[in-house]
Amino acid sequence: MTNKNSLQRRLGIGLTLGVTLLWLFGVAASGLVAQHEMNEVFDSALEETAQRILPLAVTDILNRENGTGNLTAPALKEHDEYLTYLVRDGQGNLLLQSHDADISVFGALPQEGFSNTSTHRIYGASAVSDTLYIEVAEPLNHRHEAALEAGLALLTPLIFLIPISLLGVWWIVRRSLRQVVEFQRSIESRGAGDLSPVEGNQLPTEFEPIAVAVNRLLERLHRALETERSFTANSAHELRTPLATALAKVQRLKHQIHSDALKCNVAEVEVALRSLSTLSEKLLELAKAEGGGAIAQRPHNLAPILAMIVTDFEHRIPGRIVLTLPEGEVNSFLDPDAFAILVRNLIENAIKHGASQEPVEINLSADGTLRICNGGKVVPADQLVQLRNRFARSKTNADGSGLGLAIAEAIAAGANICLHLHSPATGRQNGFEAVLNVAVAR
Known part of the structure; x- marks a missing residue:
């Protein structure tokens, strides 16, 4: 106000x-x-x-x-x-x-x-x-x-009465609208994932219908989101077992047949099943990201978690990642599991869509700023804006579901963090960069 x-x-x-x-x-x-x-x-x-x-x-x-x-x-x-x-x-x-x-x-x-x-x-x-x-x-x-x-x-x-009247009017107005201001601040301070009812018992009579309408809207929105998340999570979870079974049978079948043409067809089926399995995993992560829980009850040091995730990627693509960590701790209220999902998706995005001959640079500074940068072609500005949306992808030949940045954006929004995407990367003529400050998570 x-x-x-x-x-x-x-x-x-x-x-x-x-x-x-x-x-x-x-x-x-x-x-x-x-x-x-x-x-x-x-x-x-x-x-x-x-x-x-x-x-x-x-x-x-x-x-x-x-x-x-x-x-x-x-x-x-x-x-x-x-x-x-x-x-x-x-x-x-x-x-x-x-x-x-x-x-x-x-x-x-x-x-x-x-x-x-x-x-x-x-x-x-x-x-x-x-x-x-x-x-x-x-x-x-x-x-x-x-x-x-x-x-x-x-x-x-x-000369004396006007200032006194001014102070008196402001005091009365502030006191009369105190509950309204608190109602406003309670709404402003909420994170994107907080859909709990707003306290409006002490509001003036004229504002009580607003609080009731807001709470009804929040309740309807909560039910709609819960239905969507439940469907996404259940669908992804239920698909994991049959996909894994189908993939195992296809792999077994591939070893049993001797025709090269048939083996090629079976390999294509295997690739499709792996893609579906990856998609189900991403949908499950998206459901978790949008379901709240991005904020922990106490701060955690995120530097060791980042180092562990990078080590896991190093086993698959040795020498591709350059990691820079601060000497001290980087504490944040961002939930460790949510942070792990966010970082994994950003690193996977950098590896898949970055130039294979250039390293993926990951830098976590002492103030909590995390930068993940990769080489490659410049992403046009109009496409860069759309990359945060679900299933949105830039023009690339790399495999992917188009959910990585959407998952990262959902987690960042749930923790009140702003995820910045830059192309070209800062200080470079090409490449792509994702920047966020994990220390401001609340």
Whole structure:
């Protein structure tokens, strides 16, 4: 579940993005509400300021002698004003202003109520039978600054909440899908020959049908394979005795007849019976290879087994095999009997199809890499791919059943080993090479 289509990844990212978007939407909605409420508060402050200042301004103006007086309200000390005001008559003549007021902000004639300019929010009120007007102005950037600070105050917690939400979502998703991940790993870790039921008792309800379906499929596949293997093994086993009997009788008959032509015919029958006997042996080996049991309970040193098998071949074809073994042990969980069958088939394949004048090189390194190389013509790439299949053979005149590499492939697959076939052989212009690492068998 670590690829791009991982359910755990998709849920984690999707939920995290969803939570983040909801937080941002909530902050945006809260910011709009806060801005609306702040505007109401600021408008109320403008109105309240005008209502408080207007009576004082009227008193000051009416008490002036001969209509003269200071037009600018004195400030107790220098300071910046957020709110500035003007007091004018109905014709727009200035009667009083705050010390920091900018006359250009206000209109030519005073007006009552709220109004906006490009830079200020203005509130106007009148007194003395609409002969005196006060207008209080507030810069809009003051409101914008307040709204921005409120928005930042709402966004700041997200810096901490989003990572916490991310970690929380991932933890919940991982915990919720833990049994699903274990179910996935139990399937991935199985060898090709392991068809036992998969444990799915603790899976979420939504995944239980999958486990049931997988186990049913494994059971059907197990029955089908067991039927095939049983038929192959029984057929090969039952053929051994009658073939051996028929071969013995043909050999006896060959010694009893005197006609050369008849002897030739009997010899051909003998060859055919030997071929059938070899085929039955290979079918029995294939049944064993596909029947599992390629992995042993404990590791074994495979170097002596390889040496023993090569010695057996040396008795039949002396001087043809060149064996290289490491000084130390090569331990592997590959079953010794399965290893013997695998190596025998690879060596037989190299002897039969390799050039007779060139040696068969067998090398087992300390890291468990086994290489079996022979000379001969290069096998085309399209044929090389097919050689792992049953009864598949390259274009050759050598005798064979086409099962040797299929048996080796079945054993390697049962032990989770990758069998590599190369033609030409590594470092050569011709030949054929089989390479596998027995140390990785599990």
